[in-house]
Amino acid sequence: MAKVKVSINGYGNIGKRVAEAIKKQNDMELVGASKVNPDYHSHDAIKREIPLYAISNPDGFTEKNIEISGTVDDMLKKSDVVIDCAPSGVGLMNASLYARHPHAKIIYQGGEAANTAPISFNAQANYDDAVGKKSVRVVSCNTTALSRVIKSLDDAFGVQKARVAIVRRAADPNDASKFTLNAITPTTVYPSHHAVDLNTVLPHIKITTMSCVAPTTLMHCHMFFATLRNPPSEVSNVFRVIGNNKRLLIISAKHGLYSTGQIKDLAYENGRQFGDLYETGVWKEVLGIDADGELGMSLAIDQQAITIPETIDAIRAVTATADKETSMELTNTSLGIGELDLKTYAPQIQKQKFV
Amino acid sequence: MAKVKVSINGYGNIGKRVAEAIKKQNDMELVGASKVNPDYHSHDAIKREIPLYAISNPDGFTEKNIEISGTVDDMLKKSDVVIDCAPSGVGLMNASLYARHPHAKIIYQGGEAANTAPISFNAQANYDDAVGKKSVRVVSCNTTALSRVIKSLDDAFGVQKARVAIVRRAADPNDASKFTLNAITPTTVYPSHHAVDLNTVLPHIKITTMSCVAPTTLMHCHMFFATLRNPPSEVSNVFRVIGNNKRLLIISAKHGLYSTGQIKDLAYENGRQFGDLYETGVWKEVLGIDADGELGMSLAIDQQAITIPETIDAIRAVTATADKETSMELTNTSLGIGELDLKTYAPQIQKQKFV
Amino acid sequence: MAKVKVSINGYGNIGKRVAEAIKKQNDMELVGASKVNPDYHSHDAIKREIPLYAISNPDGFTEKNIEISGTVDDMLKKSDVVIDCAPSGVGLMNASLYARHPHAKIIYQGGEAANTAPISFNAQANYDDAVGKKSVRVVSCNTTALSRVIKSLDDAFGVQKARVAIVRRAADPNDASKFTLNAITPTTVYPSHHAVDLNTVLPHIKITTMSCVAPTTLMHCHMFFATLRNPPSEVSNVFRVIGNNKRLLIISAKHGLYSTGQIKDLAYENGRQFGDLYETGVWKEVLGIDADGELGMSLAIDQQAITIPETIDAIRAVTATADKETSMELTNTSLGIGELDLKTYAPQIQKQKFV
């Protein structure tokens, strides 16, 4: 079977991650990546042997001795699928560019508004809805994390209502210009957009969310309360459901993972490229069932990594080159999802819990 | 009527606030405050004309030319009520000291374990339970804030279940030695102790809480989800309940209060001593009623200030010198609670909402 | 003698401080303050009984029921002196406004470029140069702090060369929107503008500076290295010079002041309005003389407070209503400068040092 030709429009923090993930797929080929400015990310692309295409000013690259392979239009001509990794809000502005290349399917990366594409996408939640579509939007980092958790819980226990408090990281580690410093800044709307966004992929779920921004760069943290239709009798039932989903990862303070700082360190330690944690982290100690059967749990989310697996799945969905289970398994295997040593680390503890 | 003689055991961030609040009460007299070390807080006490008593090493004070009025035992002999403002966990260790002065009633300030005193106290929730008691514990900052909100909501709408996500400040502004830096650290137990603590003053409330620590010094932030027995038909009903409780304060991003940073600035601006916000802040924009009648809201809590009014009320309760309504009104008036300009700031907006 | 009529153009963090300082001067009268937007600072001005004038949109204030006394032109008509407290860079844009009121002298607050006014001002350094002038610029917070220290050292020992490393706070406490988070950001020019700025008030001083921004809101910190023409034989000589300048303040970790956090707390404790530290803090333990006679010292600077005394002095200078010594003494006394308890806190230690 011919490989799917994929290109990245907008090579930055997310674009580089998508590009590296595509390289690891046997059924895909990376055409190249585009950039506006010839900064150090451009140089990085060259070093990774990713053909670079200029979005607007080819001479700017040439002046800095950065070799480019053409313009963004040249790149799109060769692509079956383009992944729009432009900054939030720019995706919609790329409409005229994409209109010039009607053969190419478009996947909008997280952060875009729901109306950017007719279909919002989360592999677990609605893979089949995206099969063969012209363009889809992968939902944002927080929504991707929630979709996985809620879909798994809903399948197992029936989610009657989810209520989520989201503590967001203020900025990415390499971004030193927009933040909240020594303060907590709530998102001043109720519910926050995350509830609305979750319903784009899981429309039948009753959900409310609030969010605030805290001065940290590493990860988001969710505190999650759910009313379940068929509450499990004990937490081991919940851990079993989580353990069966490779895109969820149980983390424990007993292993030294007592803050988001150690979790990121663990990902680096384990050789994950860019120190990425593709999985939604679920804190073992902060999961419980109330006397009335409601579930409480706390999640840790790597904002830069979490949507990467779903983006790879979206490529297979829009090109109809694999079904849901096949795609998710291919993506998991290629990225090492479900193979972090943590899960095999303390087998006795897990045995006690799961038997 | 003779004034109630009150002393402070442990003069620090909280002790100084309690001392200043006592000075403002016409029915109380400040005997003095005790300290372990002759550091700059000692000097501050002298400047505020608060008689200083040495907890353990009187000579240490004399050597530094800091005048003391005696030992902590001397202080207790003169006191009707002693407020234990020792650091968290030390209150219990003061038992033998207090046993030597059986006439003095004891009020333990927030942060102590529930078993430190037979009664846990929140003025709104259970004033009457504390009347005439030998010792009571004022619940901690987060629990005090929640008690006020939940009691008000419960009286108005019946709280069937509360679920609260608590984002805690890592340290006080003048404490540079224990923290979480650039990370989010969950409290690794479910539920967090706050739910248990809330039930010491409101035992009939079904509640669960989770908490995490964020790297900020200014205020705590709560995200609060409640199922109500008799849900209000619109948010104006909720704002009316909040508006009727002087110890709650509606704050709005429209007034420039878009993070905890501006809220603390507002308190300083308004001439509040130490920049203290005694009220539980309720963010106007982050309050809503779900389609199913559940309530969501976000709170801002000044960890150093919020228990001060309840501590003053506790003095009147244990000495049986005033009933609940009288005490709360005296405390409110003396501390300016309910008089922050914010409430009168944008009358039209409030009119639209409340009419 | 008629009081000097002073107005504030731009009422914000600095404007409110200048306004309150003017109220405390017996020889001055506050005409009022202007604002662009009717936000909570406007309300604060009303509460402080400061007549408010609209800079551009009077109806916006009226719509929010905020009483104004007229337009900024109305305010300037009544003023002998206007203090430009507009954000950095806006001062220059107010030229046409000021041109319509040629009788009013103008004092530009810190943060403006040197060419905004013909004279840059620091009371100690060059008061006499500003006497009777039409407009002067008070140098910025870091430069004001350095001017005081360098002028004192130069008078006492002759400064041959000063080299200063400046660690700047990233944002003010009530500003949650522009920062550096978990990173250190150098000012990428050598020398930083502070050296150039210092020479506008002390042109004969040989100086170089570098600066970087750290993620904190409280204070700047300087590390200062100076070659002296007549090096003192011991540090007590330096402490004597510092002790004789009321606008410098010796602070000590021995008093519990081991970070900028405690220093701000101290200022609040001592009842300073807004918790302001008008003095340049000099860390006692971080001051030494090298074997070759060079001096090292570390400074702590409250970015919001430090230029206030100099601004008050500038009013007297441009109106020629007092000479340098008289003005500085009036300003010091009215603002309590030189009266922080710290100086009298540990007399024995100081005696040992200074005798």
Next chain:
Amino acid sequence: MAKVKVSINGYGNIGKRVAEAIKKQNDMELVGASKVNPDYHSHDAIKREIPLYAISNPDGFTEKNIEISGTVDDMLKKSDVVIDCAPSGVGLMNASLYARHPHAKIIYQGGEAANTAPISFNAQANYDDAVGKKSVRVVSCNTTALSRVIKSLDDAFGVQKARVAIVRRAADPNDASKFTLNAITPTTVYPSHHAVDLNTVLPHIKITTMSCVAPTTLMHCHMFFATLRNPPSEVSNVFRVIGNNKRLLIISAKHGLYSTGQIKDLAYENGRQFGDLYETGVWKEVLGIDADGELGMSLAIDQQAITIPETIDAIRAVTATADKETSMELTNTSLGIGELDLKTYAPQIQKQKFV
């Protein structure tokens, strides 16, 4: 030639870096690493196929199913050289352990006091002094960075006096328990210990240092002022000296490297293991020569990485298996030092400067 057998006593943030660096040396063999606790770092060692030895409690490891190869004594028996990577201050307490294994040479990793070993070590500064010695101490991160810069400058221009302001990171990224939050904390001694430490490897240099801690985890930042005996006529001379030293790296805001955040990102981007920057970064834009010939420059230092190359060199020095130039070149090549793309990134700019 037989490979030098090296073991790591204390496997943590630094130990893992040393271990990985040793693996990359053709003339060395990694015996194993020891640990006190069976936490996630232990698991990491297993995954990296590093034989693990228990420092005190072998059963603790066995209970958690972590395979160990013996005790720390077993490890030392097999070692020619042991690298002490214990936390600061613990090195000295390991004396009796090392006394039981007199054949093994000891290298103390940065952070230990100067009296821990008879020789303090920096490869460039005093390699020859360490040849064949029983034990040496690699100086700390800040001192290592300064030794490189000062040695290079001294060789080229003669350093008459160095004055350095050090802004230290408060904690490592995976350490969430000891810090300074939203404050700047000076080291309250003059000079700071860094000057003293620098003189242990470069005793003839006249130097003074001050330091303060800022709330960041990523890197230290130095602001450096030097009087030179033979000042260069232009900055290009200085850049040439820096460019000729592979352990120094010129970084530029023009390449998007405007804070320590981007520098760490760059190191990750370039595939450096753990995102380590072994080189001392020198900010291109913050380097200048004053009119009087003095030099100012600003440095960026990766606290976890910078001493690794010198530690590898120290192994060759104490075993007398290579001379200084050979060792430094072997270390550089094996770790990719001097090969970051940054140096080849903007050749035109460098041509202009260096020709």
